[in-house]
Amino acid sequence: MVEDGDDVNLLLADQEGTIGHGELAVPPDGLCWISVVSCLLLACSYVGSLYVWKSDLPRDHPTVIKRRFTSVLIVSALSPIFVWTWREVTGVRASPSLWALMGIRFEGLIPAIVLPLLLTMVLFLGPVIQLAMDCPWSFMDGIRVAFDPWFWKLCFSDMRWLRNQVVAPLTEELVFRACMLPMLVPCTSPSTAIFTCPLFFGVAHFHHVIELLRFRQGSVSGIFLSAVFQFSYTAVFGAYTAFIFIRTGHLVGPVLCHSFCNYMGFPAVSTAMEHQHRFTVLSCYLLGVLLFFLFLFPLTDPTYYGLPTPVCTLSSSHSSLCVS
Numbered sequence: 001m002v003e004d005g006d007d008v009n010l011l012l013a014d015q016e017g018t019i020g021h022g023e024l025a026v027p028p029d030g031l032c033w034i035s036v037v038s039c040l041l042l043a044c045s046y047v048g049s050l051y052v053w054k055s056d057l058p059r060d061h062p063t064v065i066k067r068r069f070t071s072v073l074i075v076s077a078l079s080p081i082f083v084w085t086w087r088e089v090t091g092v093r094a095s096p097s098l099w100a101l102m103g104i105r106f107e108g109l110i111p112a113i114v115l116p117l118l119l120t121m122v123l124f125l126g127p128v129i130q131l132a133m134d135c136p137w138s139f140m141d142g143i144r145v146a147f148d149p150w151f152w153k154l155c156f157s158d159m160r161w162l163r164n165q166v167v168a169p170l171t172e173e174l175v176f177r178a179c180m181l182p183m184l185v186p187c188t189s190p191s192t193a194i195f196t197c198p199l200f201f202g203v204a205h206f207h208h209v210i211e212l213l214r215f216r217q218g219s220v221s222g223i224f225l226s227a228v229f230q231f232s233y234t235a236v237f238g239a240y241t242a243f244i245f246i247r248t249g250h251l252v253g254p255v256l257c258h259s260f261c262n263y264m265g266f267p268a269v270s271t272a273m274e275h276q277h278r279f280t281v282l283s284c285y286l287l288g289v290l291l292f293f294l295f296l297f298p299l300t301d302p303t304y305y306g307l308p309t310p311v312c313t314l315s316s317s318h319s320s321l322c323v324s
Helices: 031-049 062-090 109-123 125-134 139-146 149-157 159-187 190-214 220-248 252-264 269-273 278-295 310-314
Strands: none
Touching (some): 031 062, 031 190, 109 252, 125 252, 125 269, 125 278, 149 159, 159 190, 159 220, 159 252, 220 252, 269 278
16 A cells, blocks of 8 residues: 555656656556557457357357356456556556456455445435335245245356346456556546546447347347447446446445346336336435435545555546545
8 A cells, every 4th residue: 555645656667667656657658549459459359259159049048148158257367467468568557466456355345345335226226116116025025035045046047147147247347347447547537537448338238239130139220229328328337337446446346236237227217107106216216316426425435445445546646536
């Protein structure tokens, strides 16, 4: 961790091979181009790995899902090499380890597990209340099911559930947040990186257009409108998890939030407006959004997770995101 009084915990190797400690460093020439190209290559590697298998089956077929698990898990396992190579090429040095920069660390782990997920559940207050109202189970039934090992055995044997709740959140957050943000923050700023990083994430989801066109699941115009909508909300979601990553310095928070959001899906506002208790449901929707913005910064206060968060030590400028 940085010593008190250090302006920036960024270490850059100079032309003579010496290292400057705690200096307000100027990013090396070409850093941004190298960072952007590295992120682009990483995104292409992730998406491209999904298509190394030749198959006429749809993406939700268990065989296709299993093959894609193999591909994305290999790419994800190799993704830290991109960050290490980027660091060696650019000469950027930081005192936190490579794993800490990628959000894999123990300091502040418990708050990182609980608080971001709680914040996301607050945002989904309306959909959660709507789901609870429409659920045929009682609260105690839900508790019993949640602690039933057979229930979890069925979940983990379901390839679609495993993809949506485990593999996709883990691999996508590792590749598109934990690996890309450390490469983007030094050449921009934490604030700019939050809105730059999700562009790679949003564009990566355009590959679903190939699937839809291939199996003719709708008109061409409808498919592309759906793709634009998906790009929009995945980019917004990506900005949110990038915000969590920078504020907490942990990978686990974005992964859990991603899994929860995949489970909940996009809020069914139109269904809520037709609900028999629509006033209550819509009020919870509004309350959830208001509470989310009220607690957004308090629940992600970096002091809970160890100050400064590792990725913030890569910034050559001070950012309000990196302080409480």
